[in-house]
Amino acid sequence: MSYRFMRVLVMFDLPILTSEQKREYREFRRFLIKSGFLMLQESVYCKLVLNKTTADTVLSNIEKNKPPEGIVQVLVITEKQFSNMKLIVGNLKKDIIDTDERIVII
Template sequence: MSYRYMRIIVMFDLPTLNSIDMKNYRTFRKFLVKNGFMMMQESVYSKIALNQSMANLIANKVRDNKPPKGLVQMFIITEKQFSRMEILVGEVSEEYITDDRRLIIL
């Protein structure tokens, strides 16, 4: 069976002016982490999905848990497209799985 791995990327810029805004920020960030998203850089999180239908389910879950204010952007790309990302400055984090092998020994 062939799988077409997808990557969901969520980027957000949320206000943190008062205690309610801070709570919304923390709640949204905790939601992402609890649901398997990993931080790529500050306010940019990604998660791998097995196929397009799973990616759509995850995207719907993010839509259902979006904060009331601020900017939240999300897109879905194939794992092949994600692997062609060019790192211009900095180092690649070892926390991310960057290939599509079924068994990865850490």
């Protein structure tokens, strides 16, 4: 068996208008976490798998546990493609004053 590490990316957009939809959202999220997925962003989860066969098994488990409403998208990429991901960060807000310049000693 050949080991070619791959990543399974799960992106989902689920409705949360009713209490039942919220429950289904929480259950799907818990399923992903228990299955070994890590959150990359809100509603974007990632899991490392050994090869394409394992990725197909993970995909079938996701299909079995998907919520009845909403969109769930799955992308399987190689570890090399995943490692080429670029992280682009915007400007940091500095609204929080974290210095001691405003301390008043009585």
